Amino acid sequence: MFKVSFQAQMRTVIKRTAIRHTAIKHRIITGLSGRVIGAIGAISVILFGLFALVPAAEAIAPSLATPEPALTERQSDSPATLFEQNCAGCHVNGGNVIRRGKNLKKRAMERYGYGEVGAIAQIITNGKGIMSAYGDRLSSEEIGAIAQYVHEQSESGW
Numbered sequence: 572m573f574k575v576s577f578q579a580q581m582r583t584v585i586k587r588t589a590i591r592h593t594a595i596k597h598r599i600i601t602g603l604s605g606r607v608i609g610a611i612g613a614i615s616v617i618l619f620g621l622f623a624l625v626p627a628a629e630a631i632a633p634s635l636a637t638p639e640p641a642l643t644e645r646q647s648d649s650p651a652t653l654f655e656q657n658c659a660g661c662h663v664n665g666g667n668v669i670r671r672g673k674n675l676k677k678r679a680m681e682r683y684g685y686g687e688v689g690a691i692a693q694i695i696t697n698g699k700g701i702m703s704a705y706g707d708r709l710s711s712e713e714i715g716a717i718a719q720y721v722h723e724q725s726e727s728g729w
C-alpha cells in the first residue's frame with residue numbers, strides 16, 4: 572500500500588518536473604525567439620527608416636547647401652549696380668562717350684524728350700542708333716528700375 576502510493580507519488584513528481592522542464596524549455600525558446608524576432612524587427616525598421624531618409628536628405632541637402640544664389644544675386648542688384656553693369660560704359664557720370672550732347676543730364680534729357688521715366692524705359696528697351704536695345708537682356712522690372720534711377724540722377728545732377 573505504502574509502496575504503491577510512494578511509487579505513484581514519485582511518478583507524479585517526476586511527471587510534474589518533466590512538465591515544468593518542458594514548460595521552462597518552451598518558455599526559453601519562445602522567449603528567445605521572440606526577442607530575436609523583436610531585434611530583427613527593430614533593426615529592419617531602423618534600416619528601412621535610414622533608406623527612406625536618404626532620398627529625403629538628398630533632396631533637402633542641396634537646398635541647405637546652396638540657398639538659391641542666382642535668385643538672391645539678381646534680386647540684390649540695385650538700380651545703381653544695374654546702371655554700372657549696363658550703361659556706365661557709355662554714360663559714366665551721366666555723360667555720353669559716343670554722342671556727347673546726348674547725355675543723361677537734365678537739360679539734354681528734357682531737350683530730347685527723356686524728361687519722363689516712361690520715355691527712358693522706352694529707349695532702354697528698344698535702343699536708338701548706336702545704343703543697343705536691352706529689352707531681351709533685362710527684365711521689364713530691371714528696365715523700370717534703371718529708368719527710375721536715371722530720371723532721379725538727372726534731376727539731382729548726378
Ligand code: HEC
Binds near residue numbers: 672721
Ligand atoms: C554702347 C554705348 C551705350 C550704352 C551701353 C548705353 N547707351 Fe544710352 N545712349 C548711347 C548713345 C550713342 C545715345 C544717343 C542715341 C541717339 O540719340 O542717337 C544714347 C542715348 C541715351 C539716352 C537719351 C539721352 C539723350 O540726352 O538723348 C538715354 C536716356 C540713355 N541713352 C540711357 C541709357 C541707359 C539707361 C543705358 C543702360 C541700360 C544705356 N543708355 C546704355 C549709347 C549707349
